Amino acid sequence: MLERNSFLTPIRILIFSNRVEFHSPGRLPNTVSIESIRMGASHVLRNPRIYSFFVRMGLVTDIGSGVARIIKLVKESTGKDxxxxxxxxxxxxxxPRRGQ
Known part of the structure; x- marks a missing residue:
């Protein structure tokens, strides 16, 4: 069976009334775990093109800190994980979205 080429598969963003889902193709790199992502200790660029775009726009701080910031801000805003x-x-x- 041929393995799906994750570089050709688009990232999907699904918007529902109670949540927003981001689906990024491919598995996490061997050195990255969900727990290390939660702690902001993951420093492997999954999508260098997106990172480069955000750098040019001045919207990026440190590599690996984005998901940890998302977790913190969503918890503060919605009270949910x-x-x-x-x-x-x-x-x-x-x-999760607010008010749901």
């Missing part, structure tokens, strides 16, 4: 999940073919981040 962000869900991080890895499946066979993608990494998923689920952000």
């Amino acid at each position: 962000v869900i991080l999940e890895e499946t066979e073919g993608e990494f998923i981040l689920v952000m």
Whole structure:
């Protein structure tokens, strides 16, 4: 069976009334775990193109700190936790929406 090329598969953003889901194709690199992402200790660029774009716009601080900031801000805003999940073919981040 041929392995799906995650570089050709687009990132999907799904918007629901109670959450927003980000589906990024491919598995996490060997040195990265969901726990290390939660702590902001992950320093492997998953999407260098997106990172480069945000650097040019001045929207990036430190590599690996984005998801930890998302977790903190979502918890402060909604009182709910962000869900991080890895499946066979993608990494998923689920952000609950306010008031749901």
